[in-house]
Amino acid sequence: MTIQIIVLATNEKADAVIKQGSLAQMPSLQDGWRFDFRKQLKALKHATAYILVREDSPEVIEGCLIFQLVDKMVPYMAFVxxxxxxxxxxxxxDHVAGCLIAYAFKQSLIRGSGRL
Structure with a gap:
């Protein structure tokens, strides 16, 4: 999914993308993050990780999300x-967290089923 985030130094919009991330790409505590996304992704059932990266620097993760389907049907934003x-x-x-939360909401509409 293509989105835009704000570059605070210039106050300009930068093209970015939210895409499924592999286990090897997941950030961890050793990388300065609060959550160990690798560990959590391995532990959670029916979970998918997504990363937000700028199109011009796809090797730098700007934000991360783990979306889970509890009992294979209830959407849950496990970590962001x-x-x-x-x-x-x-x-x-700026707007990294908001884009990830909106993406989780979109995934809940697409992949969720049943009543909450």
Missing amino acids: EVAPHNKGDEKKH
Whole structure:
């Protein structure tokens, strides 16, 4: 899914994409993140990880999401986090978390079933 995030240094929009991430791509505590996405992805049943990256720097993860289907039908946003460089007063990008949360909502409509 193609989206846009804000580059705070210039206040311009940057093209970005949310895509499914592999286990090897998942950030961890050792990378400065609060959650160990690798560990959580391995532990959660029926979970899928997504990463948000800028199109011009796809090797740098700007944010990460783990979406889970509890009991194979109830949508659940298990973990969501922006990259360490997108937190605090010196953050580089804005709207990363909002884009990931909106994407999780979209996935819940597409993949969820039954009543909550």
